[in-house]
Amino acid sequence: MRRIATLGMGACLAVMAMTGPMAEAAERRPLVIAGGEVTGYYFPVAGAICRIINKDHPHGMTCSVMPSSGSAANLALLRSGEADLALVQSRAAQQAVAGEEGFKEAGPMPDLRAVMALHGEVAVVVTRPGSGIEQLGDLKGKRVNLGRPGSFQRAMAETVIDSSGLSQGDLSVLVELDLSEQVVELCQGNIDAAVFTGVHPMSEVQVAMEECGATLVSIRSKSMDSFLRKAPAVARFAIKSGTYDGQKEEVAAIGLKTLLVANRLSDDEVAEVVKAVWSNFGAFTRLHPVLKGLGKADATKDGIPIRMHEGAAGKVHGEGGAR
Numbered sequence: 001m002r003r004i005a006t007l008g009m010g011a012c013l014a015v016m017a018m019t020g021p022m023a024e025a026a027e028r029r030p031l032v033i034a035g036g037e038v039t040g041y042y043f044p045v046a047g048a049i050c051r052i053i054n055k056d057h058p059h060g061m062t063c064s065v066m067p068s069s070g071s072a073a074n075l076a077l078l079r080s081g082e083a084d085l086a087l088v089q090s091r092a093a094q095q096a097v098a099g100e101e102g103f104k105e106a107g108p109m110p111d112l113r114a115v116m117a118l119h120g121e122v123a124v125v126v127t128r129p130g131s132g133i134e135q136l137g138d139l140k141g142k143r144v145n146l147g148r149p150g151s152f153q154r155a156m157a158e159t160v161i162d163s164s165g166l167s168q169g170d171l172s173v174l175v176e177l178d179l180s181e182q183v184v185e186l187c188q189g190n191i192d193a194a195v196f197t198g199v200h201p202m203s204e205v206q207v208a209m210e211e212c213g214a215t216l217v218s219i220r221s222k223s224m225d226s227f228l229r230k231a232p233a234v235a236r237f238a239i240k241s242g243t244y245d246g247q248k249e250e251v252a253a254i255g256l257k258t259l260l261v262a263n264r265l266s267d268d269e270v271a272e273v274v275k276a277v278w279s280n281f282g283a284f285t286r287l288h289p290v291l292k293g294l295g296k297a298d299a300t301k302d303g304i305p306i307r308m309h310e311g312a313a314g315k316v317h318g319e320g321g322a323r
Contacts, residue, residue, distance in 0.1 A: 030062040031273070033260075034074035034083035038067050041199055041290050042074075042087040042258065045118055048287035049085075049260065049273075052280050058272035072102055078263050079109060085265070085273070089121070090233040090257045094305035113309035115260040115270055116277070116299045119290045122237045122255035123156040123197040125217040126208055131192040136164040136221050142192040145175040145182045153179050156255070157195035159234060163254060165223040179204060187212035197255065199290055201243050209246055216244070218252035235303025240293070257303040270311025 033049060036042025043065060050063035066083055068074050074086035075096050088096070095101045099108030127133040133142060139161070146161070146168070147153035154176075161168060168174055175191050182194040183204050196205050208214035216239065221227075228234060239251040262270060277284055278296070285291040300308075 028060050028062070030064045031084045031269075032077075032082065033063060033065050034068050034077040034086035035065045036068055036070050036074070036087060040070075041119065041288075042070070043067055044288045045258065045290060046087055048284060048291065049277065051287060052276050052284055053273065055280065056276040058276045059269075061269075061272065075103070075109065075112075076106070078112070078261070079106065081264065085115065085260055085262050087118070087258055088261055090117070090235075090259055090303050090305055093259050093261055094233045097306050109263060111263045112261055112306055113263065113270075113312070114304050114306050115262055115274060115309050115312045117257040117259055117302075117304050118299065119199065119294060120235065120237055120255040120257045120303070121152075121156075121197055122200055122239070122253045123160050123195055123219070124200070124205065124239060124251065124253050125160060125193055125219060126186065126196055126205055126214050127193045127217055128186050128189060128191075129213045129215070133193055133217055136160075136217060136219055137166070138217075139164065139193060140166055140170045141172045143173040143175060143190070144171050145177045145185065145191050145194040147182075147195070148176055148178055151178075153195065153197055156197040159231070160195050160219060160254065162231075163219065163224055163227045163234070164221045165227075183208045183211070186214060193217070200239055206244050209244055216247065216251045219254050220252050232305035233303060255303075259304065259306075261306070262309055265309075265311070267309070267311035270309045274312050 031053065033046040035046035046065045050065055053061055053063040066077065068077060071088040071092035074083065074088050075092065077083035078086045093112060093114070096103045096109045097112050099106070103109070125136065131142065132138060146157035158168070175185070177185055179196070182191065185191045186194050186208055196202055228236070233256060234254055235257055237253045237255050239247070239253050241248055241250050281296060285294050
């Protein structure tokens with residue numbers, strides 16, 4: 001009887017030892033990634049990350065995506081603890097850490113850390129035929145559309161002008177058209193150049209090229225290196241040849257990256273997330289067109305203006321990381 005009782009207790013402990021981690025995994029709350037608008041890019045990219053996590057279940061993790069109105073809302077969800085990870089624009093992340101611009105009232109987020117960089121929102125300069133604009137410095141004395149004041153298009157156009165070493169005063173006319181208006185004005189010859197910012201290929205750029213033979217101008221300047229040192233949220237990009245019909249050469253560009261960020265997750269949790277994505281990187285980049293062409297080096301350097309998460313840094317620079 002005593003032997004049977006002892007064996008029974010041993011079996012019970014063995015079952016508990018085997019089911020303990022399983023029970024913990026079953027009880028673990030899913031990681032929540034704050035995405036963006038369902039019709040935008042952030043939401044499906046967050047969904048791609050969740051698909052990898054839900055495939056591998058690192059340490060029993062599961063994942064779900066929370067829709068939102070964008071970077072500011074995502075950072076608020078992180079701050080409140082409603083989200084564990086979030087997709088945010090690099091400049092917004094920088095401002096949030098410092099408590100600047102739209103984050104003054106809420107205050108700084110000193111614990112915000114970058115997990116990895118993803119796709120970018122890239123600015124290109126498009127010129128009309130006969131404009132005489134062949135390089136960035138040729139914008140001096142030209143009629144250039146910078147976009148509506150306060151818009152994202154305007155902010156990126158001003159970034160392009162600053163990176164060129166020019167000032168807005170160097171333009172002959174500073175035009176303030178919406179993105180939807182600038183193709184018509186460009187093709188009618190009312191402006192010489194316009195800055196288009198978004199995920200490429202952009203339909204507006206293709207229309208301008210088809211309707212009036214507009215061309216893309218590389219964003220290069222002698223002051224670019226010093227500009228980027230002062231603007232760590234901005235990164236270099238390349239619009240590869242063939243991105244647009246009739247585009248025969250690669251075009252240099254600049255833009256802002258989308259960052260996956262966290263502020264409360266442990267080093268081990270972040271390391272497991274990064275390991276899952278890194279181990280399935282090829283499959284991950286095929287889950288949405290916006291991720292096509294993303295490389296591990298792109299995901300770990302340039303355009304990341306906040307500190308890397310310690311859990312990510314170990315995976316990025318150690319085994320399995322980018323080389």
